[in-house]
Amino acid sequence: MIRIKLDVMMAERKMSLNELSEKVGITPANLSILKNEKGKAIRFSTLDALCKALDCQPGDLIEYIEE
Amino acid sequence: MIRIKLDVMMAERKMSLNELSEKVGITPANLSILKNEKGKAIRFSTLDALCKALDCQPGDLIEYIEE
DNA sequence: TATTTTTTTATTGTTTTTCGATAAATTTTT
C-alpha cells in the first residue's frame, strides 16, 4: 500500500496548500487531490517540483506499507 | 531532477528484468522503459508492486537530485 | 457569532502517459 505523506511534509515546513500550489505550479484543487490520496499516479515532473519546493526526497512524500 | 534507481535495487536483489516483470505483472518491455528513465510518470499501483517485489521503499527507487 | 481564508469536492475537457501487445534490434551470456 502506498501512502502519501505530503501533509506531513507541509506541516513540517509550515507551508500551506496555496503556497505550495504557487511554488509547484499546480492548482490548490489538484494538489489537494494528491495530498488526500485521491490520485492514482504522479508525473515525475510534479514529484520533482514538490521535492524542490519542500526540499525533501520522494521517500519523504511517498511511503510503501506492506500488508 | 528525478532519478530512477530501479537498476540499482535489481542489482542488489540480483533480480532480472524478466523475473521482476513476472512479479509485478508488467511486460519486460514496459519495465525497461521505466528502468531506463524513459517514463514520465508512474502509477501508485505500479510503485506498490515494485516495492513489494523488491522489498524496498519508494525512496529506494526514486531519488530527487537538485540542480 | 460573523467573516474571511483555506481546503476540499466536484465537474468538464484536453492532453499526456501508462501499459498491453507485438516485433525487431541489440546486447549479454553461455
Added chain:
DNA sequence: AAAAATTTATCGAAAAACAATAAAAAAATA
C-alpha cells in the same frame, strides 16, 4: 555461434494528470 535477456519502437486503448472553474465545507480569525 547460439540462446537468452534487454532495449527500442509502434500502435492502440484505457487511465489519469492537470487546468479551469465553481461550489461546498472546514478552519482560522476578528
